[in-house]
Structures are given as structure tokens and as C-alpha cells.
Amino acid sequence: MGKDAAANSHLVAALADLFGQETKSDCSIQFYLEAPAADGDRGDEQAGGKVPLGPPLPAHSLILSLAAPERFGTQLDRWVESSPGDRPVLRVPLGSEAELPAAHLAIRFAYTGHIHASSVREALEVLRAGDYLAIEGCAAACSQWLADRVQEAPVANVGPSQPQAAAPDPPLLQLLACEDLWPSSDARFQEVMSAAKAHLVRYFSSTLEALNVPSLRQQLEALPAAALEALLESDDLGTDSEDSVLTLLATWMRANWARTDAATRKRLCDLVRLVQLSPSVTSCVLLSLAADFESKGPEHEAGWFPISRSKAALVSCYHACSPELQADMREGRSPIGTPAWLKAGPRAQGLPLGGVALPWNISRAALRTALEQLAQEGAPGEVENINKKVPAAFDGDQPYVLAGGYAWEAGVVAQRGKPNASVYLECRAPEAYKVPGSSLAKRTALFPAIFGGRLVAYRWRDGDQEMAGYDTYGEIRPMFVGAARVKADALPLVDTPVVLAAADPLAAWEPYLGSIGRIIGAVMLIDRKAERAAAKAAEARAAAVARAAMFAGAQQAAAQDDERGRAAMGNLRQLLAVLGAEEAPLAVIAPPPPPPPDN
Numbered sequence: 001m002g003k004d005a006a007a008n009s010h011l012v013a014a015l016a017d018l019f020g021q022e023t024k025s026d027c028s029i030q031f032y033l034e035a036p037a038a039d040g041d042r043g044d045e046q047a048g049g050k051v052p053l054g055p056p057l058p059a060h061s062l063i064l065s066l067a068a069p070e071r072f073g074t075q076l077d078r079w080v081e082s083s084p085g086d087r088p089v090l091r092v093p094l095g096s097e098a099e100l101p102a103a104h105l106a107i108r109f110a111y112t113g114h115i116h117a118s119s120v121r122e123a124l125e126v127l128r129a130g131d132y133l134a135i136e137g138c139a140a141a142c143s144q145w146l147a148d149r150v151q152e153a154p155v156a157n158v159g160p161s162q163p164q165a166a167a168p169d170p171p172l173l174q175l176l177a178c179e180d181l182w183p184s185s186d187a188r189f190q191e192v193m194s195a196a197k198a199h200l201v202r203y204f205s206s207t208l209e210a211l212n213v214p215s216l217r218q219q220l221e222a223l224p225a226a227a228l229e230a231l232l233e234s235d236d237l238g239t240d241s242e243d244s245v246l247t248l249l250a251t252w253m254r255a256n257w258a259r260t261d262a263a264t265r266k267r268l269c270d271l272v273r274l275v276q277l278s279p280s281v282t283s284c285v286l287l288s289l290a291a292d293f294e295s296k297g298p299e300h301e302a303g304w305f306p307i308s309r310s311k312a313a314l315v316s317c318y319h320a321c322s323p324e325l326q327a328d329m330r331e332g333r334s335p336i337g338t339p340a341w342l343k344a345g346p347r348a349q350g351l352p353l354g355g356v357a358l359p360w361n362i363s364r365a366a367l368r369t370a371l372e373q374l375a376q377e378g379a380p381g382e383v384e385n386i387n388k389k390v391p392a393a394f395d396g397d398q399p400y401v402l403a404g405g406y407a408w409e410a411g412v413v414a415q416r417g418k419p420n421a422s423v424y425l426e427c428r429a430p431e432a433y434k435v436p437g438s439s440l441a442k443r444t445a446l447f448p449a450i451f452g453g454r455l456v457a458y459r460w461r462d463g464d465q466e467m468a469g470y471d472t473y474g475e476i477r478p479m480f481v482g483a484a485r486v487k488a489d490a491l492p493l494v495d496t497p498v499v500l501a502a503a504d505p506l507a508a509w510e511p512y513l514g515s516i517g518r519i520i521g522a523v524m525l526i527d528r529k530a531e532r533a534a535a536k537a538a539e540a541r542a543a544a545v546a547r548a549a550m551f552a553g554a555q556q557a558a559a560q561d562d563e564r565g566r567a568a569m570g571n572l573r574q575l576l577a578v579l580g581a582e583e584a585p586l587a588v589i590a591p592p593p594p595p596p597p598d599n
Contacts, residue, residue: 014112017057018060019111021106027064027076027088028056029107031100034093034216051092053100057107070133071134090135091333099129106130109138120174123149131183150175150196157404171197174221177226204231206350207248208403208525212358214396220248221255225264228252232271238350240525240557242276243405246285250432253304257435259499262298266306275330276346279319281405284447284481285429286440287312302437307411355453355526356399360392360410363504364517367414371505374416386416389424389484392521402430403525406449406481409524412457413486419495421509423469425523426484428459446480456492457521460514466510468492 018024033051064072072090079088094103102125109130114136117123123145137507154233169177177194183189204210210220223231231237232249248269253260261270277286289305290312294304313457367390372543375386391399391411400407405432413422427449429515451473459468467492479485493508512519533536 003085015063016112018063019108020058022058025058025060027059027061027090027091029059029064029090031054031092031103033092033097038407050093053094053097057088057104059090059107063110068133081119088257099125099279102126103133106133106135108464109141110135113137113141115141117142117145119176119449120146120171121181124175124178127183127186127189130179131186132202136593139183139186140188143186146171146175146189147192147195150192150199162184169219169222170203172203173194173222176200179226187538197227199216200227200230200234201234204237205246206240208238208240208350208356210248211251212245212395212398212556214398217251221252221345223252224459225256225260225268229268232268232348235345238347238348240349240351240527241278242273242346243278243281244350244403246272246281247405247432250430254432254435257301257304262306265298265304269305269307273314274345275318275326277315278405278450279316280449280481282312282316282319282446284444284449285405285433285440286315287443289433291535292440300434300437302439304435304448328346341371348596349527351525351527352528355524357456357522357524358394359520359522360394360401361521362390362392362412362519364513366390367507367509367513367519370437370440372416374414376506377416387422388414388416390414392519394523400428401523403453403523404449406430406451407408408451408523409484410455410521412491412519412582418489419493420489420510421458421491422486422488423455423471423490423495423521424484425451425471427451427471427479427481429481444481446482449481450474451479453526454524455521456524457512457519459491459511465514465520487517539552 005135031053033053035094039414061072061076065072065076067393072133076088079086079090087461090104094100100584105122105126106129108116115123115126117126122586125144127139127142130142166173175192175282182193182461189381198356204216210216214440220228228249231244237245246488249272251266253265257265274286285307286307287462288306292300293303293306294309297298298306318326325523350514370388370390374386377386377388378436390413393399394401394410400409402408406427409428411424415421429444429453454470454472457468458465469487471485471487471490472486474478495508508515510517
């Protein structure tokens with residue numbers, strides 16, 4: 001029978017059914033726990049320091065000697081030599097009782113050839129047990145089982161959290177959370193980890209999603225340092241800017257600082273591409289982190305980013321230099337001394353060309369509370385300059401979204417006694433930086449911050465939603481950290497006599513609340529550079545099409561002229577033939593000579 005011929009399925013099934021059964025069993029496996037020798041009244045085996053873990057497992061010497069010749073085959077041979085005729089009992093020490101289920105599953109693999117794990121962690125435990133018991137093929141089968149499960153991990157989607165967000169973590173994240181069980185020398189498992197790290201980047205997709213989708217942010221914070229390192233070092237990690245990469249690292253660090261050491265923190269921080277930070281974040285955030293590091297030291301939570309003020313100032317200086325001088329600074333390879341400093345290329349763009357909408361809402365209850373508070377503020381009868389900010393809630397009831405290295409709060413401004421409301425967008429330092437003792441925990445200076453996007457609010461008309469008011473931001477209209485930009489009178493309210501006479505303050509807001517009872521809006525994130533580049537490319541394409549059309553028209557006109565010329569020549573030849581003139585090429589037909597001059 002050829003090597004590729006199928007095995008006897010009945011025999012395979014029969015062997016699998018023998019696991020743990022007395023049928024045809026000729027030996028047994030006794031797992032035990034090494035324990036200190038005791039002088040008490042326990043049995044002889046326990047007094048000798050061997051505590052049995054569960055009852056003996058019925059086994060079959062032929063299967064064990066073939067599946068694990070180095071361990072069980074050798075034990076069986078020694079038993080036959082030392083105790084012929086007795087039923088072999090193969091004793092196997094374990095480190096704890098918790099290892100027993102995985103050891104049983106590894107033995108089961110010897111019978112079935114399949115991994116019967118119920119979770120990623122259990123599969124890793126079986127891999128370790130199979131390696132310990134020297135069961136051939138078990139570690140490779142576990143690695144393949146893990147590789148198959150890792151590929152099942154979905155890719156995260158931007159936008160509001162979905163109902164399934166509360167489901168258990170996908171196998172990919174389960175694997176990354178079990179760093180304590182990763183084998184260090186298994187080549188097959190290293191291939192699994194390489195694939196897992198690549199899939200990790202696809203799973204989180206972009207920093208915007210990881211920071212603004214609550215379920216993803218929780219999963220991000222649960223990653224081990226090695227997994228976060230794989231994210232930060234990847235060119236394929238999509239982001240709106242390197243500023244958001246720094247925010248992502250700060251978010252993880254705030255949740256995991258106590259579980260890191262200085263070397264791990266430095267390794268992770270070195271992966272931030274400092275030359276890609278914006279001048280605003282460099283000045284407002286990086287210099288503050290440097291001040292905290294120098295004043296608090298690397299073992300203080302506030303000193304988590306290991307960079308000196310002079311080096312942070314050098315990054316700030318880099319932004320002020322010409323492109324030629326920037327190249328010289330990078331090629332010097334000495335100012336900062338980290339791989340991140342040398343990486344001038346940006347990461348993958350995490351914003352699609354059309355931008356990303358991050359929806360927000362203000363509930364009827366929140367608006368009512370704000371309007372009631374507004375009515376009580378100021379002196380009786382006072383109207384001028386009495387207003388109330390009503391902050392919106394983003395996905396997962398977050399009070400802000402994170403983008404471009406900053407936190408952005410949106411909402412409306414109710415104005416007492418006025419027929420219009422305003423919308424606002426406020427910029428501030430992310431909470432992740434405001435650890436105890438940090439200078440960023442205090443009010444920061446009003447650094448300018450570039451926000452490329454739009455703030456939009458919607459209203460309802462005849463059952464359809466339409467844009468009611470908006471404000472656009474960009475390089476010519478910068479924001480400032482710690483301040484809000486207000487679009488005054490962006491939302492006209494209902495001011496009919498009936499509404500003005502109504503006791504309910506929400507009556508004027510009904511076009512915005514609608515049947516759902518919420519004011520709906522969105523923060524639109526737009527890549528202005530990509531938008532301008534796309535516009536220029538579209539203009540270039542249009543110009544090329546126009547030039548091509550002109551060229552085609554010219555060719556067509558020339559062809560028509562040639563056709564008319566050939567027709568005229570044909571007519572001329574016919575005329576010459578009728579007149580009896582000798583046919584000659586047109587090139588020799590010349591005008592008659594001029595008359596001779598008068599004498």
C-alpha cells in the first residue's frame with residue numbers, strides 16, 4: 001500500500017475509543033505531585049513525597065511506545081527489565097494539579113491524532129504538556145490548531161460599537177494574552193506568532209478605531225507588551241497621524257504601567273516616530289513628557305516616556321528646519337539615538353479619502369437638565385450673554401473622541417432668550433497623559449492644534465434627516481488646546497408664538513430631537529492633504545483628458561483636410577483630361593510667367 005493511501009477508518013476509530021478505557025489496557029499512567037517528605041500518617045507513596053493526582057489512567061503500551069518512544073517507550077522497557085510479569089505503572093510527575101487536564105489531553109492526542117482543546121489557553125497548555133511528555137507530533141498539531149483559530153479573528157470596523165462587542169475576545173487576542181505559556185524554542189509556534197502579529201495589525205486596523213471604539217480600546221489595554229510592540233513597529237498600522245500613535249501608547253501605558261519595567265517602556269517608546277509628530281503635539285505633549293521624565297525619573301508613573309528635554313527640544317527644532325536640513329539631521333543618526341528618529345516615512349493612512357464620521361448625540365434628558373439650569377443662571381430678567389454648554393456623548397457614552405493627538409469634545413450651546421443655538425468643538429489634552437504627578441494633569445498653555453475636519457449637527461424635516469449646521473476647521477482656522485471654537489447661531493430654533501408660549505423648554509428644539517428624542521451630529525475627520533492631492537490629481541486628469549480631446553479633434557480635422565485635398569486633386573485631373581491637357585504632377589504646375597518689360 002502506498003504512503004498516501006488512506007488509513008483504515010475503522011482501526012483509527014477503534015484506537016481513538018481506547019483512550020482512558022480498560023479495554024485491552026495492559027498498563028496505566030499515574031500522574032503525581034512532588035511533595036516534601038512528611039513524617040505523618042499518610043500512605044507510603046505520599047510519605048515518600050509523591051502525591052497521586054487522580055486515579056491511574058488506563059493505557060496501552062503499544063500506543064504509548066509508538067507515540068512517545070523517548071519517554072513512555074523507555075519507561076516500558078525499563079519496567080519489563082526490572083519487574084517482568086507485573087502490570088506496568090508509568091509514573092509522571094507534574095508541577096501542579098492544574099496541569100493534569102492538559103496532560104490527559106496530550107495523552108488523548110496519542111490515541112486520536114487530534115487536539116481536543118476548548119480554548120486557546122488550553123491548547124497552549126496541551127502544547128506544553130505534549131512537549132514535556134515527548135509525544136511526537138503533539139506540539140506541531142497544537143501550533144496548527146492555534147494557527148487555524150488565529151485566522152478566524154475578524155477585522156475591526158470603524159464606527160459605533162456593535163451588539164456583538166461584548167462577546168469573548170477572538171482567538172487572536174486570547175493567544176496574545178497567554179504570554180506566560182508561549183514556548184520559546186518551538187519553530188512552528190514562532191511561525192504562528194509571526195502570523196498572529198501580522199493579523200493583529202489588520203485586526204485593530206487603525207489607531208482611530210482602537211482609541212474610539214470602547215470594546216477595541218479595552219482589548220488594546222489588555223494586550224501584552226510584546227503584542228503592542230508588534231503594533232507600534234508596523235508600517236501597516238493605519239493612523240490619521242503619528243500624534244494618535246503616541247496617544248495609543250499613552251492609553252496602553254496608563255492601564256499597564258505597573259506591569260512594565262523601565263527597559264520595556266523604553267523599548268515601546270522608541271517605536272514612536274518622533275519626526276512624524278506634529279509641531280503642536282511636540283511642543284504641548286512631548287516636551288511635557290520630557291520634563292516629567294527629568295523631574296520624576298524613570299521609575300515614576302509620570303516619567304514613563306524616557307526622553308530628555310534637550311532631545312525633545314531637538315525634535316521641536318527639526319520641525320522648524322528646511323527639508324534639506326531635516327535630511328541632514330536624520331542622516332546624522334545621533335541626535336536621538338532611536339530607530340523611531342530615523343523613520344521619516346509616515347505609516348499607512350488610517351483615514352479613507354472621504355473621511356470618517358464619528359457620531360455624537362445629546363439626549364432629551366441631558367438637554368432638559370441643561371435648559372433648566374440655564375433658566376436659573378444670571379440675575380432675574382437678565383438675558384445677555386447667558387448661555388449653557390451641553391456636551392454630547394460619543395460611542396459608548398464617551399465624552400470625547402481622540403484624533404490628531406488630542407481629545408475633542410463636541411456639543412451645543414443654548415442661549416437664553418435667543419432664537420438660535422450654537423455648536424462648539426473643544427480641544428484638550430487626552431486623559432491618558434494626566435497621570436498623577438504629570439505636568440499634563442494641570443491646565444496646559446493654549447498651544448495651537450490643527451484639526452482637519454468638520455463639526456456637523458442634523459435636523460429632521462418630513463421624516464428625513466438633513467444637515468442643519470456645521471463648522472469647518474483646518475490650517476487657516478486652527479484650534480487651541482484647552483479652548484473651544486463656537487459656531488454662533490448655527491441652529492435656528494422654533495420661535496413661533498405657540499412654541500414661545502409653551503411651558504416645555506424643549507418645544508423649540510423638536511426639529512433636532514425628532515421622534516428619537518436625541519440631537520444627532522458627527523465629528524467628521526478628513527485628511528486635508530490627501531483631499532488636496534486628490535483634487536490636484538483630478539484636475540490633472542481633467543486637463544489630460546482635455547488635451548487628449550483637443551489632439552483627437554486636431555487629428556480629425558487634419559484627416560478631413562487631407563480628404564478634401566485628395567478630392568480636389570481628383571477633380572483637377574478630371575478637368576485636365578477633359579481639356580486634353582497633359583497630366584502632370586501638381587508640383588510642376590506653375591503660374592504663367594510674367595509679361596516681358598516694355599522697351
